[in-house]
Amino acid sequence: MTELRDLLALTLEHAAAYRETVATDTKLHRSYHEMRERVASPLPEQGADNAAIIDELVALAEGGLMPTVGPRFFAWVMGASHPAGVAADWLVSAWGQNAGYHATAPAAAAFEEVAEAWLLDLLDLPRQSGIGFSTGATVANGTCLAAARTGTLLKAGWDPDADGLFGAPPVHLLLGADAHSSVFAALQLIGFGSKRVVSIATDAQGRMLPSALEAAIKPLSGPKIVIAQAGQINTGDFDPFAEIATIAKAHDAWVHVDGAFGLWARATPALKHLTDGIDAFDSWVTDGHKWLQVPYDCGFAIVRDKAILNRAMTQWSSYLPTTAQGDRVPANYVPELSRRARGIPVWALIKAYGRDGIAELVDGNCRLARRFAERLAAEPGVSVLNDVVLNQFVVSFGSGDAAARKAATEAVIAAVLADGTCFVNGANWRGDWAMRVSVSSAPTTEADIDMSADAIIAAWRKVQGH
Ligand SMILES: Cc1ncc(COP(=O)(O)O)c(C=O)c1O
Structure with missing residues (x-):
């Protein structure tokens, strides 16, 4: 051997x-x-x-x-597994710690605790919040929404953790029409059902319309959860948080935010204003494996009322280690007992970039996204379908009806993938089949963007027979 x-x-x-x-x-x-x-x-x-x-x-x-760690991967919002994170993650595997309890993994628990405080500082969220280190934003959404379920139902005199949902007062769920699919998966998982939601109309950028939220919430009584979004998957745009906060407060609703990538706008002074008002809410989700470049997998479930999160997640048995009052028990923040020590690569990534480096990473990717979109939009027959406010845009090719544009766009995507200069994919946006572009990788440079824009334009010209 x-x-x-x-x-x-x-x-x-x-x-x-x-x-x-x-x-x-x-x-x-x-x-x-x-x-x-x-x-x-x-x-x-x-x-x-x-x-x-x-x-x-x-x-x-x-x-x-899949060339996700390369410099020209734009198909989905994925980070590029930063070398410091990869190296730290190797040690996590070599050390073989079970991160659930500080008694079973003292170092892992301590690093996670520090990473939690650093994240709250970087994202400027209420410092007393608790963070569960999950596999990703899907499970983090489920974790936060389970806490929301506990919090809102306890207020209504029902203990969902003990008595379940059978016979419980109905909880009203309101979310934007352009919410991410993972929120529906999370609702399905925690027993709320993916279809039992009030869909709130959105504008052209996928932002919830406050007037529609107000109209929908007004007649409702009993527990309510509003699910907002920081970073729409196609446009990168943000719900109007300050207005949502006022409406939610007036109607005593828990507000949860899915900010799988967009929450990182809070880590840069240049973009933080896009998230104004978000710190008034009750829970937030973001990913480490997207913009922070942590190797897969890593998500964060952030809940203002740590006690409610712990209540929704805690399990207990006499064989499990006892803990002293005030000790942070990692297993009480996520649905898992045994898991890898995700706090360690997060600690390493934050050390590797520092506050300034993270701000520059996010700003830099957004600058590159704007450059990319402008280069493409300058080509005849190419339409960028959204205002580029962050790192995401959608672009369609050709003219005529939706079917003709879809055929042209699919042909361009296929030609780009065959050429191999960059990696892109497609999605439906407002009835158009579009090429989706996400710029969220640390290694991407201006030269990569220019090379990729040239390749996409060349593919489009080829599709037109030029
Ligand atoms: C807005 C949003 N929410 C949730 C998710 C799901 O995240 P994960 O794949 O980490 O579970 C994504 C993934 O792209 C996303 O963009």
Whole structure:
């Protein structure tokens, strides 16, 4: 058997070689179906040498790795796994800590506690809030909404954690018509149901209309939860938080914000105004694996009333470690008991960037998104469909009816992917099939944006037969 030191050295070589390659090669070379055929094999009857397993793993994966850590990946809002985070994450795996309890993982618990305080400071949210370190924003949305369920129902004289939802007073859920799919998944998971929501009309940028919220909430009595959004997935825009806060306060509603990527606007003085009023709310979600560049997976469930979050998440058994009053128990902030020490790569990333570096990362990506959109919009037949307020935009190609534009846009996306200069994808926006562009990677430079804009314009000209 290969010694651990040799195995890790071999793995280091493979990992470094991949990162060097993906810095220039932004193409996905093998599809899922090709990969499935390539990887399929019968269950091994005997064990194998560790080094041989790693070599085989790397050889098999080749070509089937999405170039998310490269500089020209714009298809979804994904970070690029910053080297400091990757290195810290390797240690997390090597140390093998179970981060649920400080008694089982003292160092992990301490790093998570510091990371929690730093995040609240960076995002300028109420400092007494508690943060659950989750897999991502989907589970963080579920975690915060479970806390909202506990908080609003306790106020109505019902204990949902003890008595469940059968026979409970109905909880009214109000959310913008352009909310992210993960919110519906979270509602489904916590027993609220994805369809039992009041959909609030939005404007052209996907922002909730305060007048529509006011009209919808007015006749409702009993527990209410309003779900707002910081960073719409297509336009990057923000709900009008200050107006929502006034309405919600008047109607005694819990307000939760899905800010999977957009909440990071609060970390930069240049963009913070987009989130004005957001700190009046009750819970917020953001991701570490998006803009903060933490390696997958890492999300944050932030709840103002820590006691309510803990109440909704706590489990207890006599075999679990006892804790002293005032100690932070990581397991009481998320649905999991056992989990990896996510606070450690978060601590490393915040150290790597510092407050100024995070602000520049977010500002820089937004500047690049604007440059990208302007370059594309200058080309005849290309329409940018939203005001670029953050790092996201949607763009469609061609003229004629929606079907003709969809065909043209799909053809451009296919041509761009075949060329491989950059990676983009499509989505529906306001009845148009559009190319979605997210600029959320630390390695992306102006040169990458210009190269990518040139490639997209060339693809569009090719589709037109020029
Ligand atoms: C606004 C928004 N909310 C939630 C999510 C889900 O996040 P995750 O994939 O980390 O679960 C995303 C993902 O892109 C998002 O953009």
